[in-house]
Amino acid sequence: MTAPRKGLLALVAMIRKEFRQLRRNPTNLRFMLVMPVVQVLMMGFAMTMQVRHVPTLLVDLDQSAVSRNVLAEFRNGPLFDIQGTAYSLDRLRSEFDSGRVALAVVLPDHFERDLRRHRTPRVQLVLDGVNGNEAEIAAGYASAILAAAVAPYGHPGGLHRVTVAPRAAFNPNLHSRYYYIPGMVTLAVMFLTVAMAAMSIVRERERGTYDQLMVTPLPRSAFILGKLIPFAILALVAQTLALTMAVLVFQIPIRGSLWLFFFFTLIFQLSSLGLGLVMSAASQTQQQAMFLAWFFLVVVMMLSGFFAPIDNAPRIIEWISRADPMRYYIAASREILIKGSGLAVLWPEAVILLGFGVVLLTAGTLLVQKRSG
Amino acid sequence: MIQRLWAVLRKEFAHILRDPRTLLVVLAMPLAQLLLMANAVSLDVHSTPIAVVDLDHSPASRAFIRELSSSFFRMTEAPRTTVHLDRLFRGGAIDGIVVIPQHFERDLVSRPAVPVQVLVDGSDANTATLVTGFVNAVAERFSLRGAPGSGPPIALTTRLLYNPEGNTLFFIVPGLAGLILTLVSTLLTSLALVREKESGTLEQILVSPLSPLEIILGKVGPYFVLALADGLLILAAAVTLYQLPIRGSLPLLLVLMLPFVLAYLALGLLISSGVATQTAAVLVSLGGTMLPNLILSNLIFPIASMPRPLQLASLIVPGRYFLDIIRGVVIKGVGISDLIPQTVFLCAFSAVMLVISIKSFRERLG
Amino acid sequence: MLEPETERPVVVRTRALTRKFGAFTAVDALDLDVHEGEIFGFLGANGAGKTTTIKILCGLLLPTSGTGTVAGFDVLTRSEDIKRSIGYMSQRFSLYDDLSVRENLEFYAGLYGIGSRRLARRLDELVPRLQLAEHLDKLTASIPMGWKQRVALAAATVHDPAIVFLDEPTGGVDPVSRRAFWGLIDELARSGKTVFVTTHYMDEAEYCHRISVMNAGRIIALGSPADLKAQAGLETIQELFLALVRRDERPGAGPQGGTSR
Known part of the structure; x- marks a missing residue:
């Protein structure tokens, strides 16, 4: 038998042995x-990097019809999981500390009154910043909901919004x-x-x-x-x-x-x-x-x-x-x-x-x- | 009892110290991962390069760009036309292109909605999702300032608790520490025990007057120490290199690490009594512990966005609870009162695992 | 000293064969002639240089100086040819525990380029002689030590080599199996094979045609067991071995007859 053929036989024996051991x-x-x-x-x-089901606390310091309507908008869709509504800021920090809540939407006192009088009420979004990216994106969603919800109360002529039209090359659904x-x-x-x-x-x-x-x-x-x-x-x-x-x-x-x-x-x-x-x-x-x-x-x-x-x-x-x-x-x-x-x-x-x-x-x-x- | 235990402990420590290669890898790995995470695989959108094509050149469009650059630090000049924009993605120099349309300023006054286009490279869907989300947030902020000439309906302020800058390392580093802890506890323990089984030395120890508990404590103790050292090392490195704050109590963190590490050491023990070869130990450890801990623990990907079955499965992944704890203590600075459910789960889980593993160790080997 | 075997051709020959590891000399100017059909026993304490010598002769290690031939091939240049002519079995019975006995034999046969037909013929010979039939399809991990030893011998001789090196082949095996194993070695020699065997069971040395005693890398005695015992006036190889080593380690004492220095 020639040397190369013997080498080949040896290789085959080696491979066969490995497969047998794998099978064993x-x-x-x-x-x-x-x-x-x-x-x-x-x-x-x-x-997925998509942000969904953000555990959210609604804080309604105004308790008016308008504030309730605005906050109710957050209950639609899969973006926010509403954990409850609070009427004071007392327990806000501890809700974040325990991780029960990652976003709080705070509508201030006199929200309705200020809004109707065009006095620009200060609305606050408080977020758990540990995951910074998620927080920013959640804030974006929340802003959009707020902007749409307060639009009817804005100046005559309505709110002028910049919307984003995303287009992804190659993978449209991201x-x-x-x-x-x-x-x-x-x-x-x-x-x-x-x-x-x-x-x-x-x-x-x-x-x-x-x-x-x-x-x-x-x-x-x-x-x-x-x-x-x-x-x-x-x-x-x-x-x-x-x-x-x-x-x-x-x-x-x-x-x-x-x-x-x-x-x-x-x-x-x-x-x-x-x-x-x-x-x-x-x-x-x-x-x-x-x-x-x-x-x-x-x-x-x-x-x-x-x-x-x-x-x-x-x-x-x-x-x-x-x-x-x-x-x-x-x-x-x-x-x-x-x-x-x-x-x-x-x-x-x-x-x-x-x-x-x-x-x-x-x-x-x-x-x-x-x-x- | 103490003396015999000490003999086993010392032998095991000697094994670890005699094998500088493994030791080096075990200690260098967290550091290398930290450095790479911080620099190479940063999920930080702030450093993502995007280009802006301004077709309006108005005060309003410039204001929009200013708002954008407060979110994205790396802005690049772009061509003045929209022809062949896709080419910018080739070579990967840019992750997103924002196109501000002509008559942006005029339309802001006259139309209810003005679209701004964002182009992203969809083959990198994660970055694409992040960039789109961020531009969206910027646009919403911009909108709420109101149209030129009229005041905003509301003034929106956004506050990021714990991490005002949105530094992604704050999120990643504690998770990394948890992951390394699992790796060292489970893999190293199961490998060490199976090696003794293969070479027959385990039998030698079993015929000695040591009780199974002493053997387990002695064998597992050093890896316990090593795992804790590894976890602390990565935190220390992140504190010195990347100014990670440790807001809560370090002793509390150490105490809460105990049940977590114990659970995985027990799992390593269980694996080692069930398999015969080191390769099997590796495969089972990786499949059974690393994989779920990587995916189902909020390490990178939010559990809340996952399909229901995976969410349910994540409920029995200890890593998930531990990440709550380590992020809570280190980044949020919370105390034990906010971490009770997590602590209870980890203690129960580790107790159950310990009982099962000691039992199976006795049955199979003792 | 003329043994009957000396008329047969020499199949293993070394001259001034030396191997150093740094400052340590493991094998020191070894001169050795082993003849065809001989059972050559290689005795010595642990660390005397036995295993190093075998490794050089099998082509696993190169000597630092000196020459050696195995089956007519130079250990310096023809190690691949040597490997085809020898069989080697170590004390670790290097078998794959997770393969069956037959699979182990098939594997080693394959390494020597033995095709399936030739292997079948070879198994027809080996299996009855080693009485392996009963265990042939069992997992190697599951058979007793004594049988593993036989399988290891079968694996080492599956290609029908002219020379067989056995490095402490009886370690960890019960006395009955050891005795039976030496019967097999004897058969090998009778069929014309040369067996080069190391051991530290002194009673086993009695079965050898010739033995050499090694100490500190040198051969301190060489000859048939009967001759060596007679020369020293001692009853057993055990006593002979201890006396030889003691004398060698006393400074100024010359080595006994038949040595190679």
Whole structure:
């Protein structure tokens, strides 16, 4: 038998063994396949920056017909959950302290009288500022309701309002999940490939089977490939599963080519697997491998523009983020899935991702070899 | 009893200190996350760059722009036409474009409503939602000043309690501290125990005269300390680097951390008695504790806006109550009297978890 | 000293083989000839340099100086060829607990490029000889230590190597299993294989054709168990070993006959 054929047989034996071990731990396998799906579904439903159901306290110091009418407007629609009406400011602060209330609309004494006489009553919105963004947006909603409610009492000719006509390019309904799902899927996949591959290599070292393998003619490259290929396949399956579920449940219109998306996933996996190799070389125990993987995953994720656009970050962080392969993958997957861009636009991302993959895999392979040599 | 317990504690501490890599990661992680959160993934709309296209060039349009710039610090000049505005989004230099129409000032007097257009990049829906919401708030504020020439019907003042500047770090940092606490307590504990199980040393300890309770206390104690240290570290860093105020009582916070950390240590214990390998421990810990704590705890996304089933599920997520506590004490400066329901839940939850986990630890290993 | 085996070809040869770790010399100018079909026992206290020597001979470590050949291949340059010609079994019985016995054997066979037909033939040979039939489809984690040891031996010899290195193969195994295991080693040698075995059970050394005693990286005695005991006038290998080590550690005392210095 020729040497290359023997090498191939060894690789096949290695891959087969990995799959058998995966199958022998059905709990792990199930978790690895189901967790991304659950994660994506949960996040898809949960992740929204839209502000709804703000727990609201109405404070009516006037107790007039007009003040009641104005405040009644807040009861319509899903924006505010009215917790009650107060007639003094006594317990206002404690309502906020206990978190029962996040917004208080305070209509002052003589509200009706001042309004009718055009004396400009001072209305106050008090907000729980801990979540500043939510507070500002809630204040905007409340102002709109107030403006509309007091309009009939304004100057002749009515109130002149500036309204906002939002128009969103690419995602008219502003569903956050459209934006998050490609990233979510990747994150799930990346964690699988990086952490699990790294832990499985370290496990061989911990248990002494690695030394045994090294006295066999199994080439180191076949060892590494045999470790990585099963995890790559598993990750692709998990990814497809999660994405399919997401598309079905959230009815995401996929504008671009799915094949192109899978192509990008595949070349991105080169980088994450390379990273997994580097982690495994840097760790002595599975615990270390796990925490290293977690640490880098968090950094890589935060720099990728997954949560918030990285372009707004300070120059130096923006620069560091250019060394983050996930950044290019997230950008490309959004372009493909949401905007429908093709390879003609995205080839630079493809080249960069391939470059990262080659560099990280080479570095990982060399480090694993050095460590055992 | 104390002496034996001390022996286990010392051994466990030695494990932690002998493994500087894990220790470094555990201690560096909160700091790195804080720095990145503060700089890279800031959800701060104030620093979001938007462009304004003023097609009116009137005192009224300039007044509107002034009002805008009080909300958005980063305003960019924009082209004078609306042709190819979408191009501004390419390259991501800008997250929103506000177009003030021609005859803005004239229409304000003659028409009941004057539309101002906001363009956002919908592929980044979160930023888009935030920008739209903020511009909307600005427009409403502007409207309430009344049309030029006539006085406003009401004078609206907005007061943000606890965080007048609307600094998003005030919101994020306490949440981050809670998240790190869970990670360290559950993951580290379950991994440490499963490792002993794998290498057979756990049996060695079990045949010693230590009672299961002593073993658990000894094994879990160091991680408890580590988790608390981590939580305090991130708060301290936020105080020194980003002027996070700690308005309430730190001792109170520490006391209220106890049941929370205990609950997750117990969960880690439970996981470790149920799984055989470290990989399984990682997967179960992440799926069972990190995921719900990340999503269903008001960490970033408001539970109130979620669908009903998720809202119900969030009721049994300890992180949700703990975030109320840590945000309450640190940012709002409230005392225990405002946190009673949360405290009661956490104590009950941790007591139940402890009983279950000790029981299962005894059954499976003892 | 002429042993009957010396007429057979030498399959393991070292000359002045030395391995240092920093200032510490683990293996010190080792000269060794092991012949085909021989059971060669490698004795020594923990840290005497046994495992380092085996690692060099298996191609896992490079020597600092000196030369060595295994199955005719130079340890410095031909480690890949050496790996194809040897089998190696360590005291840790490096098996995958979560695979069945058969799956473990299939895996190791695959690593040596053995196809399924050749493996089937090989299993027909190995399984009856090692009496593995009953356990073949059980999970490795679930079988007793003594059986794991046999499976490890089967895995190490699944590719029918000419030389087998056994590094403390009987650690943690009961006396009955140990005795049976030495029967298997004997069979291996009878079929023409060379067995290079380390142990610190001195009674096991009696089963070896020749033994060498190592101390502080050097060989302090070499010969058949009977000859060595006769020369020293001692009854058991145990006594012989202790006497040798004691003498070696006394300054000025020369090593006993048959040594390589």
